[in-house]
Amino acid sequence: MTSEAHPIFRTAAVHFCLLCCDLVIWACVWTALLWLDGEGSLDLWCLWALRAISCVVLYSLSTIFADSSIQPLLKRWVALLSFLPPVFDSMQTMLHGTVRGFTPVPDPGMVILSLATSTLIYMVWEMAFPHGGSSKGTRNQKKDEEAKALLMRVIRYSRPDYLHLGAAFLFLSLAALFETFIPYCIGKVIDILSGKYQHTNFSWAIGLMALCSLGSSMFGGMRGGMFMCSLSRLNKRIRHMLFQNLMKQEISFFEENKSGSLTSRLISDTDKMGRSVAMNVNVLLRSLVKTCGMLFFMLRLSWQLTLLTCIEMPLLAFIQNSYNNISQTIAKELQDCNAETTELASSVIGSMKTVRSFKAEHQEQQRYEQTLNRKLQILRRKGIYSAIHLLIRRFITVGLKVAMLFQGRNLISSGQLSSGSLLAFVFYQKDMVTNMKHLVYIYGDMLNTVGSAVKVFQLLDRKPQMREAGDLAPEKVEGRLTFEKVTFSYHSRPNEKALKSVTLELSPGKLTALVGPSGGGKTSCVCLLQRFYEPQEGEVLLDEEPLHHYQHQYLHKKVAMVSQDPVLFSGSVRYNIEYGLKDCPLERVKEAALKANAHNFICKLEQGYDTDVGECGGQLSAGQKQCIAIARALIRNPQILILDEATSHMDCSTQQAVQDVLNNITDQTVLVIAHRLETVEKADHIIFMEGGEVVEQGTHQQLMAKEGRYYRLREKLFNLETQPAD
Template sequence: MTLPSAGLLPGLLLVADAVALVLLVPLVPVLAPLGVAGVWLESALRLPVLAVATWLLPSRRPSGATAAAVTVAATPAAFGTFRYLLGPPGAGPGLLAAAAPAWLGVTHAAAALALLAWAAPPTPGGVPETPGGVPKAPGSIRRALALTWEERKVLGAAFFFLMLAAIGETSGPYVTGKVLDAIRDGDGLTAGAIGMVAAAGAASVLFSGCRGALFMLLKARLHQSLSLQLFSHLVHQDLDFFQGVPAAELLAQFSMEVPRVCMAIPNGANQLFRSLVMALVVGTSMVGLAPGLALLALLELPLEIATNRIQTARKQSLQQSMMEASARTASGVQESVAAIETIRIFSAEEEEEKQHSWNLAKELRLKEWIELELAFFTLVHRVLHLAIRVLVLFRSHQLLRDGYITPGVLVTFLLYQDRVGSHVQVLLYGFNQFLTNAAAGQKIWEYLDRKPTGDVRGTREPPELQGHVTFQKVSFTYPGNPEHPVLKDVSFDVRSGEVTALVGHNGSGKSTAVALLERLRDPGSGRVLLDGIPLPEYEHQYLHRKVVLVEQDPVLFSGTIRENIALGLEHCKESELREAATAAGAMDFIQGLEQGWDTEVGEHGGRLAAGERRCVALARALLRRPAVLILDEALDDGDEGAAQRWLRTGLAQTVLVVSHRPRVLDAADRLVVLERGAVVETGTPAELRERCGAYSRLLLGEDRTGGPEAPSMRSEKGAASGRE
């Protein structure tokens, strides 16, 4: 609930309450003899007048108006009830209509303080507001509960032992009090009494251990399940998603937010449910032993709730800001490490240090503020607890002196007070943590709900493909630059059994055409056909087994050379591995390594030279015997005949080459020349040389102004992950 924003509301309620009390004056003789019931009846009669008054505001009725009316109406009745139960004998609850006019002001002041305590305070100065505010927890809680329900057997067993542990813990103080009363009456300390106390303690310890172990098991299984779901969903997202979300943010979801979400339900159930059951059972027992004393002791509960409400709102807001600051710091570190060569070339070390120092200083300010508020609220909690404890001891001394309770009852009550106090603290703190951890999953659920924009519902999986590719009037524009088309009405063929080369200056559209053929993106208009069938009709995994791309600087994964070449192929013969490696020119350097095929390539293949990484990637592609092999600057001078050999040996059926090397281009069967996103020439290398057109100018280095092609996939992603 937020504090009503209308400035007229407090004054309007005060005037309406005064009018209601004037109207209730004739009923004072009727209500006063009813005691506590009369006080609450007076509040019930005032409430309609206050509620109607909130609708008289000239502007839109504030969202907290109803809560304000109920608080104002109930405050005098609650005070009167406490006064009747805890005050001196004969003290009546008192009606507000018969009290001095000053009590009306006190009532509204107390109600205003209650509303202020319940309202969410603003963030501190200097702390940035988070977009959209603090994440809403209810939706996250429902999703976390649905995830937990999949492990309902473990959860049910944990709840069973939780109930047994609660029974054992509750029976301990009760048995202790009975033993003390028996000693006071002269019955002495018997073996049976000691056995009962020991049995209650042993049962509590045993069942608590089982409960804790099961909740830890539940947390581990939820972590495995949610991490797998999130990773499986993310790897199927389109490229625009990864270019718009920094890698550090995704990593933070796995390393920080997934564990927090997975501990929300187990820890919440373990702490909240146990503490709630114990607080209710122990509180009921306290009321049965000494009602007035119990009411005084339980006065700590509303005060703790109000204080925790303020602390919770503050903590959620600060933690959200802290998470964003940590993500910015991690993203900056990741970017600096990835671009360390560029930093060294331009002598930007000091600038990067200053940026990182600024990010760390911002984190430190937030941490200091969080710790300062934690210390303050801890002090408030302890002062409240101490004040209530002193009042209880003073009142219990009076009751014991007057003979209303026995020493055994007093000891049992004090033990119960310690228990209920600790359980209330755990309940309030645990609820705060539960909401915070549940709210942390908001971004995770958004990722899981996100649908890829690309259509991957194709079903065609023909047993054989010829590898004939056709671009039919294809146009494409990148989302970030919609006014500048990269491809404009492009049409050309890549024939089966031939090596076709895409030629053009940087920015002419070559990499974009390759991305469309790989279905990394879909054309804005026109179609890309494979054997006469549009690419979206093919099954997603089948298509990427048949259309394989090898880039100039390919990506290898941590593992051995064998694992990288056989990536994605479960059943692969040794002879096929060797054939592919030999054809790619990788066999010589593999045999020269100390561990051969089992050599670890390191992260991103960093232990291999650039040429060796390219040979491994070529072997990985040829092992699949693709219908269409795409070589994006993957051939050097001296390798120009390799593509033709692969066609003759059946390792590939069609080869599309993107290159700027004349020797590689001359070895192609056909050339497709792109200029500013359009096809300007097609033909054999000899034919295009004779025409002295765009291809000849390209070879001579003329006309080097390219079109507005967007950066490649790799450079786009790097730009998207830059520092804010």
């Protein structure tokens, strides 16, 4: 006997001992009642008290004798075993007004039926939906718990729509109630037609059935409309929250994550998450309400037939679970076989010269035929298992239906059931099985769907990997920028230092040029000045205060940048110039365009400042886009202006006009990255960077006189014979 078999036998032994203890409790109660009054009868409240005591006794015994690993299993079984009789009797009392079934208590036959029924339902359910045990079960349980937490989070997001959801649930309940009455009305119609015809009763039954159909349709439509309204509001809320959180992330986050992937999460995944949860909740609640209503009518019609119906679902669930496990194994084998077949065919067809030269055609045909035969065997096994599965399912379904019909005939013969009631029960039984399947499978589908959207929640929960901006916002800044021993590396290349202990200063009222070969660290300095990133060591200071001490909006109001390839947004020219500003007058827009030498060509456009620039500014030339970008920076009247090759695509006259504007600046801090010698020569201060370090700095004359790196690389750094750009 294997070690794995021991826990199984121990578990079975504990269950058997507890079952015997419960039988002993029943026998003791029976004996005591017979000795007290000679009848052995027990009212409903005493029955509930007895079974509660029995539950406590059995659970205490299971705690003493059973391992902790099977405690959850025994707890569920003991609860089912103890409370099935009083629940059944209570329902019978509510339906018929008299206590039936297990009373007078205890009837030995009904006790044995109760024990057998509860044990059967428990065993089949546990085999169909196993809990714990193996490491795989533990992993699945943990996964289910995480999915449940995500599901509850989505539901919490729907809290603001409680009025819509409340109305939807009300309409859902009414629609399910009316729909549940329809088979009952059909049964009444059949009873009227099978007996002596009475026009009044027939008209009343037909009218009631029509009213139920109308109510079901009307409230069903209203229910769907309210759920769709709630779904739309939920999608809007989640998308807004996700977009808002994405806007707070650092720039390196957008460099590491593709924009297409983020857009998909923002649009597709949020819609899928909200839609699947809303739709499944709709179906789940509808199935739950209908199941409760149908169970009420079925018990009212016949508790014996209802018991047969309730046995069917656990049996089918166990069979379906077993078939799913076999199907997964076969599907993996079939996938491996398909991959082998494809690889073999691809390799042979791609190497036909070698196959032909060695006369190996027959050998390759045999190999390919062998793989096809293996695939055929797998498909044959799959077909056999499928046929057996369908056969067993049909056998159980048909067998229980036949048993139900036989029992129905006996009930009709004894006068406990009418023909119309039996027909109504058949309708209820069919819908009952369908709704129970929905209750079992839709909840799992909800968990899987919410779990697939876990990336959305990860993005919602993500915190920016930067220090939070401060609240410093002085009325005026001088504009003195200082790098103090700044060391920086990008997140994508943590081992490569883009800046190595850089120390430099940008003075107010002066034009500073940042030059050097590609990869020297110029762009990294610009990114740090805009606080796109934060240095690993050192500080970037503005007026002796670290940049992260300033308010985010305030800092980017005082610092403006124009890049070599500026980004324009789809919209008018005016919209792009005043981008980010509120209530900006047209006169101010035109003034900035004049400074950037953009006013003339804007006026020549078809609609002037209202002309649409197209997607990413595609309707404009590269030079025109740069002019608009410079106007967009100048309109803010920034204290610090950064130009990164901002005039590289302009013609000579436009470049000169922009240069004149820069020369007239007296109180602003201007940083220029340029490859034009003319621009650099007029700078008040030149900083030469190479390999992430400041190598030289000074004026053009000082650096030329030093004859250092700036002097030796002058011809490579600058386009000394620049041609006008188109």
